[in-house]
Amino acid sequence: xxxxxxxxxxxxxxxxxxxxxxxxxxxxxxxxxxxxxxxxxxxxxxxxxxxxxxxxxxxxxxxxxxxxxxxxxxxxxxxxxxxxxxxxxxxxxxxxxxxxxxxxxxxxxxxxxxxxxxxxxxxxxxxxxxxxxxxxxxxxxxxxxxxxxxxxxxxxxxxxxxxxxxxxxxxxxxxxxxxxxxxxxxxxxxxxxxxxxxxxxxxxxxxxxxxxxxxxxxxxxxxxxxxxxxxxxxxxxxxxxxxxxxxxxxxxxxxxxxxxxxxxxxxxxxxxxxxxxxxxxxxxxxxxxxxxxxxxxxxxxxxxxxxxxxxxxxxxxxxxxxxxxxxxxxxxxxxxxxxxxxxxxxxxxxxxx
Amino acid sequence: xxxxxxxxxxxxxxxxxxxxxxxxxxxxxxxxxxxxxxxxxxxxxxxxxxxxxxxxxxxxxxxxxxxxxxxxxxxxxxxxxxxxxxxxxxxxxxxxxxxxxxxxxxxxxxxxxxxxxxxxxxxxxxxxxxxxxxxxxxxxxxxxxxxxxxxxxxxxxxxxxxxxxxxxxxxxxxxxxxxxxxxxxxxxxxxxxxxxxxxxxxxxxxxxxxxxxxxxxxxxxxxxxxxxxxxxxxxxxxxxxxxxxxxxxxxxxxxxxxxxxxx
Numbered sequence: 001x002x003x004x005x006x007x008x009x010x011x012x013x014x015x016x017x018x019x020x021x022x023x024x025x026x027x028x029x030x031x032x033x034x035x036x037x038x039x040x041x042x043x044x045x046x047x048x049x050x051x052x053x054x055x056x057x058x059x060x061x062x063x064x065x066x067x068x069x070x071x072x073x074x075x076x077x078x079x080x081x082x083x084x085x086x087x088x089x090x091x092x093x094x095x096x097x098x099x100x101x102x103x104x105x106x107x108x109x110x111x112x113x114x115x116x117x118x119x120x121x122x123x124x125x126x127x128x129x130x131x132x133x134x135x136x137x138x139x140x141x142x143x144x145x146x147x148x149x150x151x152x153x154x155x156x157x158x159x160x161x162x163x164x165x166x167x168x169x170x171x172x173x174x175x176x177x178x179x180x181x182x183x184x185x186x187x188x189x190x191x192x193x194x195x196x197x198x199x200x201x202x203x204x205x206x207x208x209x210x211x212x213x214x215x216x217x218x219x220x221x222x223x224x225x226x227x228x229x230x231x232x233x234x235x236x237x238x239x240x241x242x243x244x245x246x247x248x249x250x251x252x253x254x255x256x257x258x259x260x261x262x263x264x265x266x267x268x269x270x271x272x273x274x275x276x277x278x279x280x281x282x283x284x285x286x287x288x289x290x291x292x293x294x295x296x297x298x299x300x301x302x303x304x305x306x307x308x309x310x311x312x313x314x315x316x317x318x319x320x321x322x323x324x325x326x327x328x329x330x331x332x333x334x335x336x337x338x339x340x341x342x343x344x345x346x347x348x349x350x351x352x353x
Numbered sequence: 354x355x356x357x358x359x360x361x362x363x364x365x366x367x368x369x370x371x372x373x374x375x376x377x378x379x380x381x382x383x384x385x386x387x388x389x390x391x392x393x394x395x396x397x398x399x400x401x402x403x404x405x406x407x408x409x410x411x412x413x414x415x416x417x418x419x420x421x422x423x424x425x426x427x428x429x430x431x432x433x434x435x436x437x438x439x440x441x442x443x444x445x446x447x448x449x450x451x452x453x454x455x456x457x458x459x460x461x462x463x464x465x466x467x468x469x470x471x472x473x474x475x476x477x478x479x480x481x482x483x484x485x486x487x488x489x490x491x492x493x494x495x496x497x498x499x500x501x502x503x504x505x506x507x508x509x510x511x512x513x514x515x516x517x518x519x520x521x522x523x524x525x526x527x528x529x530x531x532x533x534x535x536x537x538x539x540x541x542x543x544x545x546x547x548x549x550x551x552x553x554x555x556x557x558x559x560x561x562x563x564x565x566x567x568x569x570x571x572x573x574x575x576x577x578x579x580x581x582x583x584x585x586x587x588x589x590x591x592x593x594x595x596x597x598x599x600x601x602x603x604x605x606x607x608x609x610x611x612x613x614x615x616x
Contacts, residue, residue, distance in 0.1 A: 054518050074521040081522040087515045091537050100533075101523035152523060 004188045005065040005078075005155030006030040012050065012060035019046040020212045024060070028190065033182050035203030036192045037223075039235060043212040044192040048158045051190070052079045064155060080149030080187075084161040086141040088133035094120075094144050095129040101152035119151040122184070123177075139170035143177075150185065159191040163198060172353070178202060196236055200224070200274055201353050208232050240277040240321050246270050246352065253294065253347055259319045264294040267352040274353050281349035282323035284313060285342050286333060293344040297321075301339045304330070315343050381595055388589045396589035402574065406593070409570040412486055413554030416494040417547050420501045425543060428505030429535065433514065446503065449496050457495050458563030465491055465564070488564035493554035500553055504546025508539030541608065548605040552598060 007028040014021040021043050028034045036044050049055050051062055053074035061070045069077050088097050095116055102112045120126040123143045133141060142162060149157060162178070163171045179202055182189055193199055199206050200220040207217045208231075216228040224241055227233035244258030246269060253264040256275055265275065283289065289296060299315040311330045314322045321343055335341070388396075396402055431443065449457060465472045465482040472482055482488035512535050520530040536543075558572040566573060571594050579587035 049518065052518070052522050054521065073526075074518070075524045075526055077522070079522055081519055083515055083519065087513065087519045089516060089520075089534060089538075100520070100525075104524040104529065148519075148523065 004031045004186050006063075007051070007156060007188065007190070008061075008063040008066075009051070010061045010063070012062065013058040014043075014046055014050050014055055014212075015058045016046060016055065019043040021047055021050065021057075022212045024214055026207060026214065026217070028188060030065075030188055031186045033189045033191065033202055033204045035199040035206045036190060036209055037194065037196065037199045037203075037206050037235075038192075038209035039194055042209045044194075044209060045160050047209070048081070048160050048190065048192055051156075052081050052158055053077050078152075078155045080152065080154035080157045082142070082145045082149050082157070082159045082162050085165050086133070086138075086145040088141055088144055088148075090133055092133075093129070094125065094131050094133065094136070097133065097144055098129075098147045098151050100148060105152070115151055116147075119147045122181070123147045137170070138166050139174055142166065142174060146181070150181070150187065154187065157187045157189045159189060161192055161194070164193070164195070175201060175353075196224075196239075197274070197276060197351070197353050200241060208235065210235070240279065240282075242275045242319060243272065244275065246273050256350070256352070259317075261297065261317055261319065263350060264347040265350045265352055266348050269352055276351045276353070277321070277345055277349055279312065279322050279324040281345050282321055283344045284315065284323050284325060284333075284335075285344070286339075288342050289344050291344055292346065294347040295350075296342060296344040298340065298342055301335060301337050301341060304335065304337055315341060317343075381599075384588065384592050384595060388592045392589050393592060396593060401569075402571075402590055402593070405569045405571045405574040406597070408486070408489070408568055409555050409572070412489040412570065413493050413497075413551050413557075415490045416497065416554050417501065417551045419490070419494055420498040420550060421543075421547060424498055424502040425505050425536075428502050428543075429509050429531070431502075431506045432509035432512075446499050450499050454496050454557065454559030455563055458492055458560035461488075461491055461495055461560065461564055482564060484565050484567050486565070486568065489561050489568070489570055492560035492564045493557050496557050496560050497550045497553035501543070501546040501550040504549065505539065505543045508542025508546075509535060511542070512538045545605060545608050548601065548608060552601045552605065555598060555601070556594075 007026070009024050009026040012021060012024040019041075024047065026034075036047065038044055046055060050057055053069070053072060057070065061068055063069065064077065064079075089100065092100065098116045098119060099112050102115055107115075116129070117126065120129060123146060125140060125143045125147060128136060128140060128144070133144065136144065142165075146162075159178075163174055166174060175198060178189075178191070181187075182202075191199075191202060203220055205217060206220055206223050207214050208223060209215065210231050216223060216232050218226075218228075220241075223232065224236050224239060227236055242256075242258050244256045244263075246254050246256050246265065246267065248270070249255035249262075249264060254267055254270070256263045256265045256273070258275075263275070267273075283291070283293065288298075297317045299317040299321070301313060302316045302320065303312075303314040305312040305314075306327070309327055310324050311327055312322055312324055313330070313335060314320050323343060427446075431439070452460075462483070463469055465475070465488065467473070467476070467481075467483055475482065475487075480487055482491055516534050516538070517530050520534045521527070525533060556572060557570075558576065561570055562573050562576070569577065571590065575587055575590045575594065578590060
């Protein structure tokens with residue numbers, strides 16, 4: 001039911017008291033889910049607000065569907081906005097909040113009611129329509145904020161840390177909901193977050209920002225496999241991130257298969273999912289280990305990266321797993337590139353998202 | 354909550370505080386109880402008294418209305434904008450609270466007097482300030498607008514600017530955003546400020562008496578009766594004024610109380 005537009009940002013500079021954006025250039029395709037990833041205070045919110053027309057850029061242009069909207073006021077841009085803490089109108093009911101934008105369009109009462117009902121069903125909040133925002137849980141409030149933004153069928157949806165204020169369980173649910181909504185509506189979306197896994201799970205592409213600049217743009221895979229700078233590498237961290245198919249296994253475990261390797265995992269999810277394993281959760285040994293760890297693979301060391309007191313050892317099974325050990329362990333075990341070793345990790349150490 | 358008299362210090366504080374409360378309540382209570390209801394009723398039937406009370410209400414209402422029209426926009430700007438010299442504007446708003454009100458009356462006379470520039474300009478339009486209702490309105494406006502502007506500003510400051518931003522992205526122009534989001538959310542503060550201002554206007558004596566002794570507002574009438582005929586004649590009028598202002602004040606507290614309950 002929504003439209004979808006392309007976004008081009010050309011040489012954008014914004015100067016505000018606390019935040020500055022410097023020379024931002026971005027091309028976002030129609031229907032794309034683009035994630036802006038960066039630390040707190042990197043100017044992510046200012047960037048979204050500038051695209052929405054709430055700040056006037058110092059220099060540069062914003063194009064929506066090829067048309068320059070740099071001087072168009074926010075109310076005529078057709079851009080939906082969702083804030084981290086929802087920003088629901090406290091004096092209006094849930095229905096009043098969702099209908100806010102429709103009523104401004106001088107739509108008939110009946111049409112307004114129908115559209116509100118349709119979007120509420122899509123977001124499973126149709127039972128909340130008569131409640132006041134203050135009485136809702138965080139997850140419910142965020143669904144209302146999404147409904148309010150989507151019901152006017154924006155060209156572009158801007159999400160400012162939409163999941164950060166939620167507890168972990170609600171966050172996972174709403175994250176899947178965002179993916180589902182994007183599939184169903186196809187609205188071009190720019191989603192701002194500081195959470196790397198959230199970015200990987202949702203983004204078609206990721207733009208990493210730091211100190212008001214875009215430092216790298218690429219697919220999630222590119223960002224964590226080939227970080228373009230020291231900052232990106234440090235912000236993303238060294239991780240083992242995979243994408244694979246999850247299906248039911250035996251003994252209550254589920255099995256994630258990737259590159260022909262079957263990994264035991266603990267999760268309720270099935271289908272194409274991401275998995276991450278922290279390097280410090282992987283044990284490396286020269287002999288096959290008898291331990292409680294469900295996952296044990298043989299592989300060959302392809303890289304040893306010395307980081308002072310700790311050492312990152314990459315073992316190709318394939319896929320490549322990176323583990324972290326102390327320098328002392330490295331010396332005691334006499335590890336070197338090309339050596340055949342065993343790695344082991346618990347099924348519960350695999351985070352599925 | 355801990356009991357009031359939990360320790361010695363609190364007991365002493367409570368005694369000291371009660372002295373002040375007594376100081377306010379006793380004279381008021383004495384005045385109110387000194388006149389019999391029959392006497393009050395007769396006073397109310399006195400045309401001069403009735404006219405002056407109605408004039409007081411009316412003039413203060415007009416002053417509040419004027420402050421509302423110009424003061425709410427000003428309050429909004431002060432709540433939302435940062436600009437060089439803002440402290441000066443905020444200071445000017447508060448000045449009427451600190452200057453002696455008779456001095457305020459003199460100051461107004463310098464501008465709205467018969468021979469002053471604005472006085473003459475309005476004179477050409479047939480509007481007279483000295484010894485006329487517009488003068489009373491001007492005096493009340495001057496001494497009480499701070500209450501409305503400050504309350505409205507606090508009300509707008511409590512409205513999250515992001516609510517306004519969301520409204521803009523949903524298609525609302527700046528005007529509509531103001532009327533549909535900012536104003537309704539600040540309304541209770543604005544209303545309580547307006548009631549406060551109106552009540553303050555009702556009780557104004559110093560500035561009014563210098564601009565317009567006649568027509569007489571209630572506080573001036575009260576003063577005149579006291580000066581000419583003494584306490585016995587002034588008292589029923591005083592009682593009436595106190596009762597009316599108390600009623601207004603109770604209404605104000607109810608409005609403010611409901612605001613607290615909502616937040």
